[in-house]
Amino acid sequence: SDTTDAGDDAELRTPIVAVLGHVDHGKTSLLDEIRGSAVTAGEAGAITQHIGATAVPLSTISEIAGSLVDPTDFDLPGLLFIDTPGHHSFSTLRSRGGALADIAILVVDVNDGFQPQTHEAIDILKRTQTPFIVAANKIDTVPGWNPNPDTPVQETLEKQSDRAESRLNEQLYEIIGQLSDEGFSADMYWRVQNFRENIGVVPVSAETGEGIPDLLTVLMGLSQRYLKAEMSIDVDGPGVGTVLEVKDERGFGTTLDTVLYDGTIRADDTIVVGGKNEPIVTDVRALLQPRPLSEIRTEKQFEQVDAVRAAAGVKIAAPDLDDAMAGAPVRVVRDRNLEEVVAEVRAELADIEVVTEEQG
Numbered sequence: 366s367d368t369t370d371a372g373d374d375a376e377l378r379t380p381i382v383a384v385l386g387h388v389d390h391g392k393t394s395l396l397d398e399i400r401g402s403a404v405t406a407g408e409a410g411a412i413t414q415h416i417g418a419t420a421v422p423l424s425t426i427s428e429i430a431g432s433l434v435d436p437t438d439f440d441l442p443g444l445l446f447i448d449t450p451g452h453h454s455f456s457t458l459r460s461r462g463g464a465l466a467d468i469a470i471l472v473v474d475v476n477d478g479f480q481p482q483t484h485e486a487i488d489i490l491k492r493t494q495t496p497f498i499v500a501a502n503k504i505d506t507v508p509g510w511n512p513n514p515d516t517p518v519q520e521t522l523e524k525q526s527d528r529a530e531s532r533l534n535e536q537l538y539e540i541i542g543q544l545s546d547e548g549f550s551a552d553m554y555w556r557v558q559n560f561r562e563n564i565g566v567v568p569v570s571a572e573t574g575e576g577i578p579d580l581l582t583v584l585m586g587l588s589q590r591y592l593k594a595e596m597s598i599d600v601d602g603p604g605v606g607t608v609l610e611v612k613d614e615r616g617f618g619t620t621l622d623t624v625l626y627d628g629t630i631r632a633d634d635t636i637v638v639g640g641k642n643e644p645i646v647t648d649v650r651a652l653l654q655p656r657p658l659s660e661i662r663t664e665k666q667f668e669q670v671d672a673v674r675a676a677a678g679v680k681i682a683a684p685d686l687d688d689a690m691a692g693a694p695v696r697v698v699r700d701r702n703l704e705e706v707v708a709e710v711r712a713e714l715a716d717i718e719v720v721t722e723e724q725g
């Protein structure tokens with residue numbers, strides 16, 4: 366939304382959501398299902414494919430969630446999902462010493478319960494103090510399950526046999542117990558009053574879409590309730606982001622796939638980027654975003670844009686990026702003092718190196 370109030374540039378940005386969990390528990394399927402239901406829910410433009418991320422606006426979430434969400438309860442603009450799931454990307458992607466993601470979904474297969482990478486993910490979430498919810502996935506695999514595609518959990522539960530329902534409940538309480546062993550008090554999300562003190566468990570199926578309305582509702586509610594203050598940013602200020610990936614792109618040379626979490630980056634900005642040895646100072650040559658699906662038949666994959674506002678994924682083309690690193694900070698200089706910005710990036714780089722050593 367545009368503000369004409371020149372004195373006050375603070376606006377709310379989209380919270381950044383990451384998906385973690387053990388291999389094969391359904392992280393990729395869950396992201397696909399969220400994207401799929403967002404496409405079905407709305408007209409064209411319901412979701413925006415960013416570089417490395419997918420933006421789902423509040424209006425689309427409210428359509429998917431139906432009666433679960435009253436859009437007037439929210440003023441955050443929606444959710445931005447990082448497309449690469451897994452805790453490797455989660456721990457590489459940091460911002461100002463914390464996690465780049467503001468909130469996380471921990472995916473746990475209801476048949477499999479906690480597995481080694483589930484514990485690892487929990488450790489990382491604890492260390493970075495990232496609020497999270499648990500998606501108890503694959504509820505459709507419970508013996509005797511009667512699938513009701515894309516419905517809220519309570520609605521599909523009413524249509525299950527007693528046997529299927531109690532079987533699912535056993536599996537869910539197993540997961541709640543495992544969370545408790547990790548020191549978290551957890552419960553079915555509809556019984557959770559305070560999501561800061563209790564972890565909400567949301568039964569879902571990435572296969573049938575059951576529980577997806579609930580998952581989006583809980584993410585939105587948790588963000589609105591507990592993250593709103595952190596989401597208030599000067600969207601027109603100098604941009605700050607984290608490099609997801611350094612990539613060679615035909616016609617553009619080395620580019621940075623970046624998630625911007627503060628401010629704006631413009632096509633004529635000077636930026637400072639974390640490099641292997643020292644911060645790189647360079648001028649943006651082009652800002653690129655994926656071409657909308659409707660235009661994808663043209664041979665150009667990207668379109669050039671003049672400016673990008675947080676939170677968003679963007680590909681930055683610029684000279685001298687060969688030494689840039691995934692996980693490194695990107696900062697726009699604009700009207701700030703160059704040396705100050707370089708010093709900030711250097712300090713952030715030192716912080717990243719410490720983390721890499723801890724993990725290595």
Ligand code: GDP
Nearest residue numbers: 387388389390391392393394502503570571572
């Ligand atoms: P990831 O490794 O965590 O990203 O897991 P994937 O998303 O690749 O899923 C692993 C396997 O589980 C794939 O064969 C999926 O089709 C399957 N799968 C994921 N979610 C569900 C679900 O909710 N129900 C069922 N029946 N299968 C699922």
